[in-house]
Every structure is written in C-alpha cells, then in structure tokens.
Amino acid sequence: MPSTAEPAATAESATEAESRGGFRVRLDNFEGPFDLLLSLIAKHKMDVTEVALATVTDEFMAHIRAMGPDWDLDATTEFLVVAATLLDLKAARLLPAAEVEDQEDLALLEARDLLFARLLQYRAYKRAAALFGERWAAELLRRPRTVGLEPRHAELLPEVVITIGPQRLAELAAKAMEPKPKPVVYVDHIHTPPVSVREQAELVVGLLTELGEASFRQLVEDAPDSLVVVARFLALLELYRERVLAFEQPEALGELRVRWVAEEGRGVIEVTDEFDRPAGEGPGAASGGNGSGEGSGEVEEGERR
Structure with missing residues (x-):
C-alpha cells in the first residue's frame, strides 16, 4: 500500500x-x-x-x-x-476478524x-x-549571580517609622512583661451551697408557734430540695433537745406529728450552729473557748444532757 x-x-x-x-x-x-x-x-x-x-x-x-x-x-x-x-x-x-470462537x-x-x-x-x-x-x-546558558550586592545597594535600608510615643511604648512593654495570672479552676458549679440549720430552725419555730401542732410533711412541704429537708429535720432534733417541742407517732412508720410545748414567757430559742461550723471547730470555739459565753449556755447544757 x-x-x-x-x-x-x-x-x-x-x-x-x-x-x-x-x-x-x-x-x-x-x-x-x-x-x-x-x-x-x-x-x-x-x-x-x-x-x-x-x-x-x-x-x-x-x-x-x-x-x-x-x-x-x-x-x-x-x-x-x-x-x-x-x-x-x-x-x-x-x-x-470474523472468527472469534473463544x-x-x-x-x-x-x-x-x-x-x-x-x-x-x-x-x-x-x-x-x-x-x-x-x-x-x-x-545551561544561564549563570547565577555569585557576587554580593554592591555597597550602595546593600546600605539601602528602609526608614524605621514609629507611630507611637514613648508613653505608649512603655505601657506595651509593661503589659508584655507583667506576670500572667495563674489559672483558676472554679468549682462553684459543682458543690451545692450549704444550708444553715440555724436558719431552718427559725422557720420551724415560726411555723409551730403559729400552728401549735403540725406534721413533718407540712413543715417541709415548701422545701425546694432534699438538703433543706435534712436541715429542717436536724433543726427539729435540736429543738427537741431544747425541750420546746414533742414528737408523736401513733402508728409505727406512720405520720410524724410535731407539737410545740415551750413554756409561756420563755426567751429567744437559740439552736446550736455546730452543723454549720467548719471541720475542727468545736462548740467551745463559738463561745470564745471557755464554754460560758452568753447565748450559748443553754446549747452547751443541752449537749451535756
């Protein structure tokens, strides 16, 4: 072809x-x-x-x-x-081309x-x-430049333009050199704030002096959480130790009734704050260490009983 x-x-x-x-x-x-x-x-x-x-x-x-x-x-x-x-x-x-057999x-x-x-x-x-x-x-026809810059070109440096004054420069330097604050891990969102037994005792005393007698369910029906319920129960025990109230429970595991039995004319009822004290502080620490401070004699006497 x-x-x-x-x-x-x-x-x-x-x-x-x-x-x-x-x-x-x-x-x-x-x-x-x-x-x-x-x-x-x-x-x-x-x-x-x-x-x-x-x-x-x-x-x-x-x-x-x-x-x-x-x-x-x-x-x-x-x-x-x-x-x-x-x-x-x-x-x-x-x-x-025409024979494709396998x-x-x-x-x-x-x-x-x-x-x-x-x-x-x-x-x-x-x-x-x-x-x-x-x-x-x-x-291959190209050759790199092997010599340095000429002196007149090497000395061509741009002018330094400073836009801030000495006072501002000193502030920036002080800010850069001051020690950084140590990182703090906050645990306020982890631990529940404590509930004061003394405050809950004041609430219980107010309810009982008004009602005269109430069930434990009535005394804690407005409690927002279980910590407040526990604090009011401890307050009832402290008031019972002060002999200002009495407990009644007609049936085993039945409704607990609380009755106010304080004598008329009795002064202010104070409840010990030992549940609210930090660990290591005893009852004597709250009264100056001699156990004879005013307002705490009845609490200590009750504790001895």
Whole structure:
C-alpha cells in the first residue's frame, strides 16, 4: 500500500531526519525516516500489516554498524521497543476478524488497541524528552549571580517609622512583661451551697408557734430540695433537745406529728450552729473557748444532757 501522507510533510520530515542523522527506511511501499513511518501508522495512513518489519530490522542493524563505535545506545533501545510493539500489533492485525470462537481470540483482538496505545505512549514520551532536552540546553546558558550586592545597594535600608510615643511604648512593654495570672479552676458549679440549720430552725419555730401542732410533711412541704429537708429535720432534733417541742407517732412508720410545748414567757430559742461550723471547730470555739459565753449556755447544757 503506497503512502498517503502529504508530500510536503513527508519531505519536511525526511529533511529533518537527515539533518539529525536519523535512521531511514527503504521499503517497496515507503521510503523515508523511521519516525515518519511511525507517524503514518499512528494516523492510520499506512497499514502495519503491509510493513516488512524484517526488512526494517535489517536496515536498522546496517545503520548501527555504519555508525561504528559511536552508535547510540538510547536510539537502539528505542528502536527495539518500537519494533517489538509493531510486531505485536501486526500479529494482532493478521488474526481473522470474523472468527472469534473463544476468549483467547477475543483477548488478542482487544490487544490491538492496547498495542496501539503503547505506540502512542512511546511517541508522547519521546516528544516530552525532546522538550526537556531543549529546556536543558537553554538553561545551561544561564549563570547565577555569585557576587554580593554592591555597597550602595546593600546600605539601602528602609526608614524605621514609629507611630507611637514613648508613653505608649512603655505601657506595651509593661503589659508584655507583667506576670500572667495563674489559672483558676472554679468549682462553684459543682458543690451545692450549704444550708444553715440555724436558719431552718427559725422557720420551724415560726411555723409551730403559729400552728401549735403540725406534721413533718407540712413543715417541709415548701422545701425546694432534699438538703433543706435534712436541715429542717436536724433543726427539729435540736429543738427537741431544747425541750420546746414533742414528737408523736401513733402508728409505727406512720405520720410524724410535731407539737410545740415551750413554756409561756420563755426567751429567744437559740439552736446550736455546730452543723454549720467548719471541720475542727468545736462548740467551745463559738463561745470564745471557755464554754460560758452568753447565748450559748443553754446549747452547751443541752449537749451535756
């Protein structure tokens, strides 16, 4: 099959190959540079089955021998890769197209496109290598600057412009050098605030003096939480120790009744605050350490009882 490439392109490629000393092919249906032959096969302008690869291989061997000891190893390797690809492609093209009887034949048919893709990939890498070579040659002409700056250029420093005064600068320096506060972990949200037994006793005394008698349920019905209930129960025990109230429970585990029994004309009822004191402080500490302070004698007497 004669070549269908354009004459101008063929002549230009041939001239370029000759100027580079490239490998030329002389066949019955083609004569010209080997790269042009590959280009025609890649563009489907020449059928690979009509290319005598044995003749091409012989001519390449003769071309290598003519180069003598200066033959190019890279060019030889490239030719071997391309020749092997063309050989595989030609073998795949020569398979009968209408006889696909098993998976092996189908795989061979599909290999045609794979081999053609390998050929295109080779061409792409070759062009990229040529581009890198041109860039390498161009960059070799450049030389970096190895001398330092000239004195007149090295002394060109920008003027320092300070936009703040000495007072503001001193404030910033003091702020930067002052010690940072130590981190504090607040636990106020963890611990529930304490409930005073003395305050709850005052509330109980007020209710009982008004009602005379009430159930424990009535005394704690307005308590917002269990801590207040416990504090009022402790207050009842302290008032019972002061003999100002009495407990009644008609049935076992029944309703607890509280009755006010304080004598008329009795003074202010005070309840010890020992439940509200920090740990380590005894009853004597609240009265100055001698146990004879005013307002606490009745509490201590009750404690001794």
